[in-house]
Amino acid sequence: MRVGIVILADRRWSESRWRWQRAEEWGFDHAWTYDHLGWRDLVDGPWFDSVPTLTAAAGVTSTIRLGTFVASPNFRHPVSFARQVTALDDISAGRLLLGMGAGGIGYDSAVLGGQTLPPRQRVDRFTEFVDLLDRLLRTDGVTWRGDWFAAVDARNNPGCVQQPRVPFVVAANGPRTMRLAARYGQGWVTTGAGGDDLDSWWRSVAELSARLDRELAAVGREPGTLDRYLSLDAAPVFSLSSVQAFEDAVGRAADLGFTDVVTHWPRESSWYAGDEAVLERVASEVLPALRIADAAGG
Template sequence: MAEEYGFAHAWTYDHLGWRSLVDKPWFDAVPTLTAAATVTSTIRLGTLVASPNFRHPVHFAREITALDDISDGRITLGIGAGGPGFDTAVLGGQPLAPAARTERFEEFVELLDKILTQDNTSWYGEHYTAVEARRAPGCVQLPRLPFVIAANGPRAMRLAARYGQGWVTTGSGGDDVEAWWRGVAELTKKFDDALAAEGKAPARVHRYLQADAAPAYSMSSVEYFKEVVGRAAELGFTDVVTHWPRTDSPYEGTESTVEEIASEVLPEL
C-alpha cells in the first residue's frame, strides 16, 4: 500500500520485541522485508534500524546480500548502536554502557562494510571475529547496498560521515515539540561538522529524520504532516520517516489521513 500511495521508501524495525508492543505479534525484519520485496517493484525497503544487539556482521552480511538480490537492488540498510532494552534482556545479556555500545557499533559497521566489499575478510576484534568470510555473489548495488547510520552523538556521527550514504536521527531533548525541533537543528549542525572533518560533501549523504521521535505523531493530521515535512526540509533533511497508523497507541491514527497525505502532500514533494 505504501508503494501504491507513492511513498519513496518503507521500513521495518529490527528488534526481537519493542517497548509496549513486546507482547503483540512480532516478526523478524529479514523475512518481513523479503515478503515485502516480492509484492513490490519500485519502493525502496529497509531496516530502521538494525543493530549489533543480536546480529553478527558475518551472518547479517549473508542475509542482506540475499535481500538485495531478491529486491533487485532496492534495500537500504539502516544501522544503529542498539539500546539497552528488550533485545538485550531477552538474550540474558547485561546492558552495555553508552561508550561500550558505541565501540561495538563502530566495529560492527567497519566489519560489515569490509565483508560486503571485499572478496575475503578475516577480522579479530574486540567484539567480533571473522575468519575468511566470503562476499560472493556480492550485492546488486555496488560497491554495496547503502548504509543509513543512526547517530546523535559525536562518535556515531563521525561513523555516519565515514561509512554512511545516509544519516538518520531521532532528534534530542525536550518534552515539547518546539524543544525537540531545536534539538534537531543543533544535531544537523553537528553532522555538518562531522562531514567536514571527513572531507565529505554534504550533498553525498542523504539525511533522514525520524519524525515520530518528537512528542507528537506526524500523521495525526494532514496539516501537521505538512508542517513536519516543511520544517525538516528547512533544516536540510532529504527524507522524513513516519509510522503507519495504528488503532491505538503508539502512533494512533487513521488510514484515511494517509490517503489524504498521499493525494495532497506527496505530489508536491
C-alpha cells in the first residue's frame, strides 16, 4: 500500500515549503495539491495555482512523486496544459503524476463567466480533454478538432521524461469516466459515492471498485494493470482524526484492492480540520509498518 498526502495551496510558499519537504522525509509516496482557481469556502482566503506550487515542490524534494488532485477542463486547455505538464515532468525528473477529472460546478466553472455545464456535457468535454492531452503528450505536431477543443500543429518537443507520457490518474465514479480510466489511465482515483455514515460510504467504494473491474474486463484489460487510488477524506470521518482511524481506513482500502490511499494535511479549521500531532504519529508509526509489510509481501 502506497500513501499520499494532499497539501492545499492555501499558504504562501514561505509557509508551506517545509510541508512538502517533510512529506518526503516522512516517507509518503506521493504528495498532491488541488488544481482549482478557488475551492469551496476557501475561495475567500489565500489560494495559489497548482503548477507553480508543484514546480516549487519539485525544487525542494528529490524522490517523492508529485501530482494534481485533480486537473480539469474547467479552466485548462489541453494544448497549453500539455506544455506545463511537460515542463513539470522535466523539472521533477520524471516524478509527476497527472490526476485529472471532469470538473464540478462552483467557483471554477463560474469565475471565467462561462456556462455551468450539466453532468453529461462535462463528461463529453472531459472525454475530449483526455483524448487530446494524451495525443499531445505522445506526439509532435498534433492537429485535431472536436466539439470542445482544437489543436493546430501543436508541438511537444522534447516530450515527457516519463515515456510514452506522464501517468494519468483518472478520477471516475460513473460508467463513462471509468471507461476513460480503463482506456487511458495508469491509475484510477475515486472519492466514493457519498453516504450518511462511514459504513455506507465504504459500501459505495466497494461497489465502485467492482464497477471498475467490469469496465476493465470490457476493454480486455487485467485489473492489476491499473493502480487504484482512494481519497480517504471524502468519507464522513477525516482519516487523520486519530491514528486508529487512519489505520482502519488503510486496512479497509487494502481489503478492497486499492494500491494507494490519499489523506490531507490537517488544517486548523474548516475542511480537513485536525491535529498535526496525529499526522506526525502516522508518519513515525504507521508508514514504517506499511513499508515493512510491503517489503515482506503482506
